[in-house]
Amino acid sequence: xxxxxxxxxxxxxxxxxxxxxxxxVPAANPPLVAVLCHPHPLFGGTMHNKVVYQAAKAxxxxxxxxxxxxxRGAGQSEGVHDRGRGEQDDVRTTLDYLATEFPHRxxxxxxxxxxxxxxxxxxxxxxxxxxxxxxxxxxxxxxxxYLRDCTKPKLIIQxxxxxxxxxxxxxxxxxxxxxxxxxxxxEGADHFFAGxxxxxxxxxxxxxxxxxxxxxxxxxxx
Numbered sequence: 001x002x003x004x005x006x007x008x009x010x011x012x013x014x015x016x017x018x019x020x021x022x023x024x025v026p027a028a029n030p031p032l033v034a035v036l037c038h039p040h041p042l043f044g045g046t047m048h049n050k051v052v053y054q055a056a057k058a059x060x061x062x063x064x065x066x067x068x069x070x071x072r073g074a075g076q077s078e079g080v081h082d083r084g085r086g087e088q089d090d091v092r093t094t095l096d097y098l099a100t101e102f103p104h105r106x107x108x109x110x111x112x113x114x115x116x117x118x119x120x121x122x123x124x125x126x127x128x129x130x131x132x133x134x135x136x137x138x139x140x141x142x143x144x145x146y147l148r149d150c151t152k153p154k155l156i157i158q159x160x161x162x163x164x165x166x167x168x169x170x171x172x173x174x175x176x177x178x179x180x181x182x183x184x185x186x187e188g189a190d191h192f193f194a195g196x197x198x199x200x201x202x203x204x205x206x207x208x209x210x211x212x213x214x215x216x217x218x219x220x221x222x
Contacts, residue, residue, distance in 0.1 A: 011069065011097055014089040016078025020069040020097075021047060023060045031212050032130065033101075034059045034108040035067045035094045037115030039136075041074035041081055048075075051112045051135055051193055051200065058201040059110075062214060065102065069094055071118075084118050091122040099128050106130035113164065113191065117142050124150035131211060133157070133204065136191050138164040139173055147173070153180040155207045157200055159189030182207055 005024040010017040036059075038052050039045030047068035056066045071087045072079030079086070091109075098107055107126075110133035111119030117138055123129040124146060133155045137144060141164065147154065154177060158170045167185060174183040184203040189196040 010076075011093050013072065013077070013079070013093045015072045015080070015082075015086055017076075018069050018072070018078075018090055018093060019047075019074075019076040020067060020094070022065065022067050022101075023056065024065045025060070025063050027063050030063055030065055030102070030105065032106045032108050033065045033067070033098050034110060035069070035091070035098060035119075037091060037109070037111035037119035038068070038071065038074070039113035039115055041071050041114075045114060046070055046075050049112065050197065052115070054197040054201055055110055055112070055133070055135060055204060058204045059108070059208075062205070062208060062212075064108070067094055067098060084114070087118045088122050091119050092126070095122070095126055095128055108133065110135065112136055113138055117144065120144070120150075120154075121146055124152060131155075133207075135200065136162055136165060136193070137170065137173075139169045140164055140166055144173060145176075148176050148178070151178050153211060155182050155184070155204070157184045157186065157203050159191055159193055159196070160185050160187045161189060162191045164191050 007022040011020050036052050038047045038049050047070050060066045070077040073081045107129045108131040109123035109129045112135040116134040123132050131153050135157050186199045
């Protein structure tokens with residue numbers, strides 16, 4: 001098995017340092033790179049959240065370098081929670097880092113729950129981001145209508161019993177979005193996809209098989 005490189009470090013963020021973890025792969029020229037945004041820090045969300053971890057693993061096993069980070073005030077990141085405003089600048093900091101570390105590589109931006117609300121807004125507007133994945137989007141009590149103007153490929157994965165984003169509300173929103181788009185409802189799953197994270201990984205794989213077909217197999221340890 002090929003070696004996998006895990007790098008823990010701090011980024012210079014707008015409100016102080018941001019704790020980050022980069023999984024890289026042996027490939028010198030990966031097809032794209034990715035950043036994942038975690039759920040709400042005031043409710044225990046960090047980059048080590050199970051949904052975020054499994055999404056990162058799905059990407060990493062495809063030979064995609066993956067960056068996870070803690071928003072301001074979470075984990076060892078400095079600063080205080082800013083209700084999604086300053087957190088958008090945190091996301092931009094990670095995009096700046098990836099654009100420097102992997103120049104000219106398209107960036108996939110994924111977010112779970114609060115991370116989708118904040119991250120996808122930044123990703124829609126940033127030209128360096130080519131693909132978007134929203135996991136458990138909190139559409140019941142948050143405004144995600146900005147997605148209606150986004151022309152980038154979008155994958156939305158939602159639990160059929162998500163308590164923060166009902167099937168009806170997610171389907172109504174997705175009906176208004178521009179192509180290319182895909183909505184995957186995981187039947188019986190709650191907001192945290194408890195017991196069904198393998199289906200989340202499969203949905204990500206199926207979408208990326210179409211968007212970015214696999215090259216030679218990459219074997220990693222994680």
